[in-house]
Amino acid sequence: MPHAAADVQSFNNFSYDATNHPLLSTTFAYAGTVVPEIVAQKSYWLLLGLHIALWLIWQFRLYEDIGGLERYGDADGPWAVSETALVTVNSMCVIFQAFYTRACTQRYSLLSNDLSAIFQAGHNANLWIKLVLETMPEYHQLVSRWSHLYMLVFVISLKHGEVTNAALFDELVRTRKLTPEERDCLTSYDNGQIQLVLGDWMRRGIEAGQARLPRGHHAKPPAMMRQCFQCLTEMDNTRFHLLQKIYLPVPYHYFQFLNLLVMLTSVMWAYGMSRYNSFFAPVTYMITSFFYFGVVTLGNMFAHPFGDDFVDFPVHFWLEGFLKNSQNFIHSNYPGGAENMRKAAFVHRRESELVTTKSGRLAPRRSSDVTSAESRMVPLRSHSDEDLDDDE
Numbered sequence: 001m002p003h004a005a006a007d008v009q010s011f012n013n014f015s016y017d018a019t020n021h022p023l024l025s026t027t028f029a030y031a032g033t034v035v036p037e038i039v040a041q042k043s044y045w046l047l048l049g050l051h052i053a054l055w056l057i058w059q060f061r062l063y064e065d066i067g068g069l070e071r072y073g074d075a076d077g078p079w080a081v082s083e084t085a086l087v088t089v090n091s092m093c094v095i096f097q098a099f100y101t102r103a104c105t106q107r108y109s110l111l112s113n114d115l116s117a118i119f120q121a122g123h124n125a126n127l128w129i130k131l132v133l134e135t136m137p138e139y140h141q142l143v144s145r146w147s148h149l150y151m152l153v154f155v156i157s158l159k160h161g162e163v164t165n166a167a168l169f170d171e172l173v174r175t176r177k178l179t180p181e182e183r184d185c186l187t188s189y190d191n192g193q194i195q196l197v198l199g200d201w202m203r204r205g206i207e208a209g210q211a212r213l214p215r216g217h218h219a220k221p222p223a224m225m226r227q228c229f230q231c232l233t234e235m236d237n238t239r240f241h242l243l244q245k246i247y248l249p250v251p252y253h254y255f256q257f258l259n260l261l262v263m264l265t266s267v268m269w270a271y272g273m274s275r276y277n278s279f280f281a282p283v284t285y286m287i288t289s290f291f292y293f294g295v296v297t298l299g300n301m302f303a304h305p306f307g308d309d310f311v312d313f314p315v316h317f318w319l320e321g322f323l324k325n326s327q328n329f330i331h332s333n334y335p336g337g338a339e340n341m342r343k344a345a346f347v348h349r350r351e352s353e354l355v356t357t358k359s360g361r362l363a364p365r366r367s368s369d370v371t372s373a374e375s376r377m378v379p380l381r382s383h384s385d386e387d388l389d390d391d392e
Helices: 005-011 023-027 035-039 042-059 083-132 137-160 166-174 180-186 191-211 222-246 252-273 281-303 315-330 338-344 367-375 385-391
Strands: 354-356 362-364
Touching: 035 042, 035 281, 042 252, 042 281, 083 137, 083 191, 083 222, 083 252, 083 281, 083 315, 137 166, 137 191, 137 222, 137 315, 166 180, 180 191, 191 222, 252 281
Parallel strands: none
Antiparallel strands: 354 362
């Protein structure tokens, strides 16, 4: 993400240091793991209860008192199930789980990359907005506010879905991120259209700022304007790519077939392991079914990483960092302004620095060298209207 490595822990609720997690404590961890998600599923306990009931029927020969089950205990009877059949079903289930988990983890990685890209595109856009509108602070503040609103509304829509509700926009007006007129306009659009409208406002704001420059200031070169607009377009393109991946999950038919296969395999193992005389049969089945349910549960979490699960992206923290960095960048300036920066280019140099003389020999720098070098500085000529025409 667009944050320094030292701040990763603050912006990532699932990052960890493997060296600080001993084997024993990590093995029996409960909070922040997949264990609570599995034990909360009724189907897991239903299948485990079915296995235990079948195991008790086998252990205490209760089937002898049930009509029609006289041959239930025969090793080669009609009720017997071979290990080959169990292994075959298990192999098919594992293969489908492997494909599904791989698809979900790849989707998870691609969504993370696209989300990082849109934050980076937002930073680049803020950079060029500041360069283009540096002589018009009012328009700079206005366009930057729309840029932040663009990211804010988009992240809220990822996390919570529909954002066009009165409470949210009233809160944005209260915090001065929106004006009442802007609220009335944006509430008439849906989620996707809001970003398009904000992008149009930013482009119009940049053009209006260039058209109302103070006296003595010239418009920025067309190349800078094109680059600024290109950054805004890149924000939209990255958002479209991210939404395209979100709206195209693993096909439901594959997902439904996988769940059916997991359920049938679990039922087969519940019956097959119930015919073992060992007391470890229920323990083995509990571990096996725990694996089946755990893999599917983790895959489902990876496929939809914008909720509140422990593997979901902490987009609110990332957005908070983005807005904070952007605000600091917008209001940043060299101490004392451009005049102090000009002086800093020639002062505070050590007397031991050497300069090249006309004869090619090196000599210690003299204070007069600084004065003469500073006097030779010629301010960069601003682009006039004729220059702009030539550029075009």
